[in-house]
Amino acid sequence: MQRTIAVVGGGAAGVILSAHLLRAAASSGRAGHSVQVLLVDPAETPGRGLPYRTTDPRHTLNAVVARLSAFDDDPEHLLRWCASAGVPAEPGTFLQRADFGRYLTELLPSIPVPEGSSLRHVRGTVVDVVDGPDAGGGPGAEGRPGVAGGPDVGDGPGIGGGGIEGGPGVVLTLADGGTLRADAAVLALGTPPPVRLPEYEPWGERYVADPWSPDLDERAADARRVLVVGTGLTTLDVVAHLHALLPDARFTAVSRGGTLPAAHAADPLPPAVEVDLGAVGELGEVGSDRAFDGNGAGNGTDSGNSDGNDGRNGTDGGDGGDGAPAAFWLGATLDHVRRHIAGERAAGRDWRAVIDAVRPQVNPAWARLTADEQATFQRDHARSWENVRHRMSHAMRTHVDQLVADGVLTVGTVAEARDANGADGQGGANAQGGANGQGETNGQGGADRPWNTAAFDLVVGATGLPPLTSPGWNPLVDALLARGLVRLHRLGTGLDLTPDAALIDAAGVGHPRLRAMGLARRGLEWECTSIPDLRRQSAQLSDELLG
Structure with a gap:
């Protein structure tokens, strides 16, 4: 049996899924099975999704090496890669994000491609997907030579498939007009950029809504008072980075609750306990x-x-x-x-x-x-679960504690900070609270008092996950929404999906050949975006799509 699977997105999710598909095709229980994986992403090299493009050594992972292998059945895969790549690491090491990004970029070239199978990186952007004729009998692409210009990563021939459960395939349209055919497609789209918050628009160009914006350093030049909106792990990355760039700057981090994430202990791998x-x-x-x-x-x-x-x-x-x-x-x-x-x-x-x-x-x-x-x-x-679930490293905690002790960083609620920095520059509450973020809003006018834009030279957004259906961030999502092929989950972040992660359309019908992973599953699942979640989803999808 031969199948073509299109993986839309070349970040961590897309790369890990592609690796799992190849391994599944090679498994002894699938004699006679082969797969053509079409990994579609505009990047020159797949793997470095947004979190792993940073080169700042202060940006480390928030989980240890022992828990971040791409494969559940090979928990030491990442540790072995570190040894071969010359990256010092032990099971309890918090790697730099840049190093983990390198691991992901080198993952696919390291996976043996089974005979009769292939992996192709198609450099392009998918802008639409429609039902098509049986995807079998073709090279996996039409209307574009060389499979949309993507180089072969594997060494197998390009082969089509016979359709999931014998049904028709799907046709993916690319931004340059080319098309790809597959038996099924998996959306591994990543995360939309943060939404712009109206209350910070008065800062104009001094408001950077996306903390990973490539021009952040340029726009932060000469800032001495920085407001960071959010108190999660991204905020800690922003503060650590900008503090190194602007050592004389002072930072105020605010959120509704005014609390920072928990920290890992000095020993990040405590003895396991049983909780059922x-x-x-x-x-x-x-x-x-x-x-x-x-x-x-x-x-x-x-x-x-x-x-x-x-x-x-x-x-x-x-x-x-x-x-x-x-x-x-x-x-x-x-x-x-x-x-x-x-x-x-x-x-x-x-x-x-x-x-x-x-x-x-x-x-x-x-x-x-x-x-x-x-x-x-x-x-x-x-929010309280995320605070204890997604923890900062012990080293980051030490750094944050020092910043607070030195008066470089204060943490509090939005209302506290706005009270202290209202239009008249006066207020009863202040944004103090230290690293523990204690001291909730007094509820006395903070929520209504306008910000004094002179109080901060720069505002950086570092808020939570926006809806996957946010307009404009992804042309494929926009197209599917416009044609009623997807709908937002009732909880407002991910997509509405069947239990096996198939997209549900506006009429409530699941699509048998369109699946999703990552943030798109928020609602169907709660835990869906970490590396352990992505490898679990990848293993499940590989089994289901290859049969």
Whole structure:
């Protein structure tokens, strides 16, 4: 059986999927199977997605080498690459992003191409996809010699496929008018740039909405007071980079909650603990009125407490599955995690091991939640989960603590900072809060007071993930939306997908030959963008698409 799979996007997701497709075609259980992989991306060399294009040595990964192999069944693959590439690394090393980008660019050339299969990098931009005739019997391209000008990465011949489950294939249109034919296509599109926030537009050219904008350094020249909108991991990268560029500058980082991510411990690989989220219902636990927020864990301390409420009044009172009330699973699951954290802390052990044990179980737990519970989690708990799930390295924590101690960096809420820097330059609250971001807004006029644009020389946006359907960032998404072939997931970030990640159109029908991975899955899954998530998705898609 011969199949042609188009992979749209050449960042980490596209490269890892392409590698998995080749390995799957070579597996002993697929005798007689071959695959032509068409990796479509305009970059000269696939692999360096946006996060890995930086050359700043201060920009390191937020997970260790031991957890970032491209293959679940070969956890030491990255470690071996480091040894062969002359990159000093141990299992607990936080690599520079540039080094990991190099790993990704060298991944595909290192994968043996099975006999009868091929890998082609098509340098181009996909602007539309339509159903087409059977993709078999052709070289995988039409209307453009040399498969859209893309060089062969593999050594096998170009072969078409017989169509997924015998159906017709798809035709991909490129920006230069060329077309490609495939049995199926996978959208591995990456992440849209941050949206521009109207309240910061008064800064004009001094407002940089995208922290990875190539002209950031130029626009930051001579800035002495910098406002960074956001307090997540990207903010830490921005501050570390600009502080080296502008050593005399002072930085204020703001968000609604005013807290920074937790930090890894000095030993980033604590002993594993056992946490079984699948046992929540069996344990007879009931939902708590408290929210999981990792209180204090968001400031790099060892705390793992929680407070607040879980907002369960948004449920519809229906059945939550397995005979449980609709409000049951969210509160019970959060309580279960909280108790494990408390137990580890009481025993003098690292609470982070609980988070690491829970992370691979998040998506099955997510699927158990009702639609209302998922919305409640996103609204009330997502930020606190992200703070303890995506942690800064211990070295970054040390650096941030020093910046705070030296008065270089302050962290607080948007309202606090706006109160302190209102139109009259006066305000009751200030943006202090230090590395722990303590001190919530006083709610007294901060939200309505206009910014004093003279208070900051530069504003850099570093906010969360925008919707994948944001207009203008990707011509393929725009085209699919215009023709009703995709729709936004009800939670507002990813695309609406079937359980096997097929695109759902405006009429609610799944497309059997169009799949998605990465951020597009936010909604179908919660954990969907990290390297472990991408390799898991790649393994699943390879099995499903090759049969």
